[in-house]
Amino acid sequence: MKPFSTLVGVRKPLRDIATAVRDRLPEIAPSLADVTSIRVTDREEIADGCLRLVNEWRVDPKLPSAVRQAIPGDRLGWNDHALWTADLTQCTWRIEPFFMPGAIRCAGTTRFETAMGGRGTKAVFTGEFDVDPAALSRIPVAWRGAATSAIEMIVGSMIPRNFRKTIEAAAALLD
Amino acid sequence: MTTPPPAIAVVTDAAAQPAHLLDRAAAAISLDRLVRAALKAKDSNRQVVIVPAMAGFAKRSPAMTDPALVEHLADHLYALGADSVVIGTTESSDAMWAENRDVFMRADLLGYRYVTPAGRDYDIVDLSEDAEESPFPEDGVLCGVPLSAIWQNAAFRIVFAANRTDVADGFALTLGTLLSVLPGRDKDSLYVRQRNPGAVVRALLAAAPVDLALIDGCVSSHGEGGCSQPLPLDTHTIIVARDPYQADQVGALKMGLDPNVSRLWQVPGDDGDAMIGSLRPYADWINVSPRARDAARRRQKDAALDRSAIPVLQAVDEALFPFRNEANARLNGWLRQFLSADAAPGRGTYALLGLILAQLAEARTAWQTMFAKDAIIRSPAALNVRAENIDDAEWRKIAPAIARQRALLRGCIADEEGLRWRMIDDAVLFDCVRRFPLPLGVFAAAVPVNRTIQFMNDYIGGEALTVARDTEGRVTRQLERNLYLPQPNFTALLGGSVIDVTKIETIRYGAGRQSMAWQTLFSENDSALADDGLVEFAGVGDDTVVTIFARQHFRQPALVEAIDLSRFPALHDWLVTDAYRRFASRTFANLEAVLEGRDVRIGKPAARIDAEEPLPVDSLAAIAERLRDDLPDDWIEALRSRVDGNHKDQPVPTRIDADGLRHFSGRAGGEADVRMTRGAVSGLLNDMTRAVAVDLGIRS
Missing domain, CATH: 1.20.5 (Single alpha-helices involved in coiled-coils or other helix-helix interfaces)
Incomplete structure (x- = not known):
């Protein structure tokens, strides 16, 4: 499993920023690069005030043509299964890509903590990512190392960076 | 009769807690009395501002002031009657390449809790947010730069530095920390590369004096890497002074350094003030070596290289402050294996890297000097002498002195291009003449004689100050600082430096004749022993004859001096003749161009002062992004069809x-x-x- 994490701070109260991230993702989508839409496909209140959410992310990243040809347009995106605690301090999530759905595992937790003496919020995003080796076996041996590096780079840098942009965009929504 | 308290105190005690050391230092200089008097004098705004060093890239980094000590000091200030205590700082250049470096998040991650140990609230403020009015004089180095109103209006201003070495300046103490009150984000560029940092600090202190300068030397950061690779060392010391120059002087001496090694420490403190404590240097302290300091400053001259190197060389806790750009993250991570393996924390990998980078910077500059002059960035070089320091006799003796020197060319025969030269005491005396088919009045109107030096070959920057004018408003006396590319240019390949000469000049306007004579006052970088001369415009019929005379003695790189070219007279003569012919022909060509209204300056202007340039790595990323956007989806097919297409035409x-x-x-x-x-x-x-x-x- 490949771990990744990032920490983002914003000068907004915890409750405001966490509520925006939970409830206003469709509004945030236009300000995120390469994200075409975010749609809430399921929302269910469960015990103890927790909330289960499924958000459908549709993306249009700039990919090399060879990769682009391999992934049909309707497969560019993922379902984000999230479980929010009632106090909005934690969200556990699992991502289910439309492309190679069984082969890629990506899950983690987002914690929201009060920061800056109550004037701001720290969001800590941690997760793990794994690709089923069987899925890679379809890739020619000579390309497998490069493919693994590419995937790790995407996970290790792109996902945390997009998380940062999401939090910053949520803060901007509150201004 | 009571004895005044000492103005400086050094308190060292290995057995004492840092907070207790701070209390003892405060008591030693009667801080309570100072603060109470300041608060009483400014009863309407009893706010105290503390500016700590917040340059750390990890919790408990020795390169920053300990937040616990700052909070302890805040408690003390509240107890003395302060209505509010704020911790102030601004974003620095590092916010351009690392995340979470805004003032508030950085403070949080480095350990500021917004509440003192005694439970009093304090605030963190970004001193750039309320920077509006510029308090700096119009002819000063910070003209037009706004300054925080909170800082300007504070009843009591404190700078609380960390005790740390610095790769370029030897040490970074209270004067270095003081720069963080200035609003510009890219401070390395704005206040160090583009301006004289010593003058910046002086201007800041003149506009808003610091009331108390503290140095947290409980755990210090020493070593060759300075703040980039901080090495902790327990030094159990607090230094306190009422004047930041004095604090830094004492701080430098405790490191075993001459305070003059820092470009910021340009005005000596008043060493007549009383002081208590020991100046014995810290045990086991490692300074940045003179060679590494020199390398860092050489690297700084190449802004693009320096700005690219800083993020790569900085030790960073990436969990707190991730890199904005993946390329920096990868390079930094790759280098970390070598830097962290530096078991002996002196003269190790970091110093070696510094030397390599300095060589790279100089190689790039040498290449530009020889083959790509238009790529050179013009140097901002403020005048470094004051007119009131020069008495009338100095001005009067210039023209006669130059006339005596010129007489030494008597008997030399001009070559076919009108050039004469001779060597005397390792200096070259030469003159050259060119006739322009324009009346003197027309010529001099287009080429003001007092500006002639600025039109000479290889001029890359400087500043002139008019000191006197005649009744017609023409300049008659001026001071001028000139920067030229290394002469001859090829010496740039051997480490030759830019020629930097400060001159005193007198200008005469007669019937049918105008002239300017100049003499060298000094060379700030010691590149010239002499660069005296005369330019004369003489009306001859409908033409103007321009004569340039000079006596030049430039310092040559060590290798050239070791070779001693005078031992090879034929080669030496050829080189000198070639260099001065080139100088004469290009300078006269420049004058022609000026007559035609063309810009003759070489190089590119430095980035507009106060403008924030993107980092080179970000510019490269943007170019890569555009390239990717411009490539057709199926670029391989497009390329193939183009190749095929080319064949079709054959x-x-x-x-x-x-x-x-x-x-x-x-x-x-x-x-x-x-x-x-x-x-x-x-x-x-x-x-x-x-x-x-x-x-x-x-x-x-």
Whole structure:
């Protein structure tokens, strides 16, 4: 499993920023690069005030043509299964890509903590990512190392960076 | 009669807690009395501002002031009657390449809790947010730069530095920390590279004096890497002074350094003030070596290289402050294995890297000097002498002194290009003459004689200050600082430095003659022992004859001096003649260009002062992004079709002979080609005829 994490701070109260991230993702989508839409496909209140959410992310990243040809347009995106605690301090999530759905595992937790003496919020995003080796076996041996590096780079840098942009965009929504 | 308290105190005690050390230092200089008096004098705003060093890239980094000590001091200030205590700082250059470096998040991650140990709230403020009015004089180094109102209006201003070495300045103490009150984010560029940092600090202190300067030397950051690779060392010391220059002087001495090694420490503190404590240097302290300091400053001269190197060399806790750019993250991570393996924390990998980077910076500059002068960034070089320090006799003796020097060329025969030269005491005396077909009045109106030096070959920057004018408003006395590319240019390849000369100049305006004479006052970088001279415009009929005389003695790189070219007279003569012929022809060509209204300056202007330039790595990323956008989706196919297309246009050989030579038939339509050629030649002749007619004044 490949771990990744990032920490983002914003000068907004915890409750405001966490509520925006939970409830206003469709509004945030236009300000995120390469994200075409975010749609809430399921929302269910469960015990103890927790909330289960499924958000459908549709993306249009700039990919090399060879990769682009391999992934049909309707497969560019993922379902984000999230479980929010009632106090909005934690969200556990699992991502289910439309492309190679069984082969890629990506899950983690987002914690929201009060920061800056109550004037701001720290969001800590941690997760793990794994690709089923069987899925890679379809890739020619000579390309497998490069493919693994590419995937790790995407996970290790792109996902945390997009998380940062999401939090910053949520803060901007509150201004 | 009571004895005044000491103005400086050094408190060292290995057994004491840091907070207790701070209390003892405060008591030693009667801080309570100072603060109470300041608060009483400014009863309407009893706010105290503390500016700590917040340059850490990890919790408990020794390169920053301990937040616990700052909070302890805040408690003390509240107890003395402060209405509010705020911790102030601004974003720094590092916010351009690392995340979470805004003031508030950085403070949080480095350990500021917004509440003192005694439970009093304090605030963190970004001193750039309320920076509006500029308090700096119009002729000063910070003219137009706004400054925080909170800082300006504070009843009591404290700078609380960390105790740390610095790669370029030897140490970074209270004067270095003081720069963080300035609003610009890219401080390395704005206040260090583009301005004289010592003058910046002086201007800041003149606008808003610091009431108390503290140095947290409980756990210090020493070593070759300075703040980039901080090495902790327990030094159990607090230094306190009422004057930041004095605090830094004592701080430097405790490191075993001469405070003059820092470009910020340009005005000596008043060493007549009383002081208590020991100046014995810290045990086991490692300074940045003079060679590494020199390398860092050489690297700083290449802004692009320096700005690219800083993020790569900085030790960073990436969990707290991730890199904005993946390329920096990867390079930094790759280098970490070597830097962290530096078991002996002195003269190790970091110092070696510093030297390599300095060499790279100089190689790039040498290449530009020789082959790409337009790529050189013009140097901002403020005048470094004050007119009131020069008495009238100094001005009066210039012209006679130059006349005596010029007489030494008597007997030299001019070559075919009008150049004469001779060596005297390792200096070259030369003059050269050119006649311009314009009356003196017209010539001098287009080429003001007092600006002639700025039009000379290889001039890359400087500043002139008018000191006196005649009744017609013409400049008669001026001070001037000139920067030139290394002379001869090839010495740049051997480490030759930019020629930096500060001159005193007198200008005379007579009937049919104007002249400017100059003498060297000093060379700030010691690149010139002499650069004296004269330029004279003389009206001769309808023409102007321009004569340039100079006596130049530039310091040569060690290798050139070791070779001692005078031992090879033929080679030496050829080199000198070639260099001065080149100088004369290009300078006269420049004067012609100025007459025609063309810009003769070489190089590119430095980034507009106060403008924030993107980091080179971000510019490269943007270019890569654009390239990716511009590439067609199926770029491989596009490339292949282009290659195929090129082949399609090529004629097919009628046969290939035994030697592999390909034979082609003549092109069809040969008559059409002949017609095209005739048309082109005819057009060319027409254009030339028209140009000659314009030159002769027959047509416009």
